[in-house]
Amino acid sequence: MKAEPQLALELAGIKMNSPLMAASGCYGYGFEYAGWIDLRDWGAIVLQGTTLEPRQGNPPPRLAETPSGMLNAVGLQNPGIDYFLREVRPRLGELGCPVIANIAGESVEQYRELAAILDGVGEICAVEINISCPNVRCGGISFGRDPAVVERLVSAVRRVYRGPVIVKLSLEAGDLAAVGRAAESAGADVLSLINTLKGMVIDTACRRPFLGNVTGGLSGPAIRPVAVRAVWEMAGAVAIPLIGMGGITTLDDALQFILAGATAVAIGTANFLNPHVARDIKTGLRRYLDREGLHHYSELIGAAGSALHRR
């Protein structure tokens, strides 16, 4: 009998049953879907962003639909790290899959403090450093542009957090490869890319910006080709594994990211269309591997000819 193709992996020590991850900010704390969706369909879930203090978030409207995409301007609404530890942490074990925290701060010190608090928290298997949120005034993307700042920030987190450190990047970083290399040399274990792209919609009837925050982050299939290109380029620039994301909706989309050099892929917006997207892509990926005579999906990582080999 032929062996079933394998999807399991270890991503910087995180044991995942598949390379499919729920993207931060699109999946709450996981509980929102838990009553309905078998969360074991996910290799890991990245929780919504957490800050030191509670954040109210941006005024509505926070959503605008765009061609094959959407803008969001949530602005990191979250109840803060104390609430997280007290109310969310004890229930994370119920989710049944690895859980990654996403942290955001307004200074290097705040990122360091959050990472120090989460160090040793057993329910969390890694932290993802968000230095790419387009929707917050201080923090977020302003840290992700300058390789020197990225290096300082990632080093600070690295010194206090013993588990895997993932750095989430944005295309808004002018020289993406330089930012990626800075994160790598500061001790990042994994890079995830891309975060949403800053955009805006104008309400022509009112002659005003549509979103309460004026601008928002673009996600969905509209950004996919840009994201695939970013992963491809980053694969040629760093040696650490990549989590690719940006508009993944179908198996073919996920394959593009893997072929471009991503070890894992994250799915965000597509959950809103198809809450079973993880199950569907996972099933499709197994069938694809079987059909192609491959034993493990990792045979496809960077197989598109890849910047990896030209490095």
Added chain:
Amino acid sequence: MDRDNKLEHRCLLLENREVVPGWHLLELQAPDLVHASPGQFVQLRVGRLTDPLLRRPVSIHYAEPEKGRIRLLFRVAGRGTALVSGFKAGDNVDLLGPLGRGFPCLDEEEPAIFVAGGIGLAPLFFAAAQRSRVSLPFEFFLGGKSGSLLPPEGYFQAHGIKPRLVTDDGSRGGSGPVTALLEEYLETNKAPLRIHACGPGPMLAGVVELARSAGAAVHVSLESRMACGVGACLGCVYPFRSGDQVEYRRVCREGPVFNGEEVLFES
């Protein structure tokens, strides 16, 4: 994991009827959704492609458990709803639900008051029909732009609802805002009351104000653009009073029905 609790349902469309110009009534075979509470909604997938991308939240307008059917009533407001208005009997409609929290205390003995503005009647119709079925007392106040833009009386009477109507142009019922009907009623009826309202923001703000002066409990069903519909994306929030702070709550999860006293309506 309770896998019996399904989120996504493919439902056969039995009928798509334009009730009044721009308002469509979908009748669906949806046995898993018939036990929804009035005020709950579904997230309707507009198409198989990705443009338009997002599902559309639609109130459950009526449920018939004996037949395994539900009805959805919506107004064509943009590209998404225009596409849905073209769905044909025999199509399969992809719904997530039932979602959100509905109107509370619908089974209490004291009279309930429903105040609907335009298409806001969609979830209130379901709530009133439920009370009518078990012979609980209620009043149904309905306001609209013009008589021809509101369903005919028979539409309501078949379900034991006799709405008192007003229209902006006075073409049916009296003329004026629906809040005037409520105001008049509250002046002559002093019993402890519960009001349920759905409609445009300014109307809801007016209803809450009247309820406050009358000392009546008031629940409002809010409308918002949504992405996930289940509370994960924090996209559909509305501002609320929480002590002396403003707090954003999720219309899809904590709502869409809220205690009207706590909502911060735009002034």
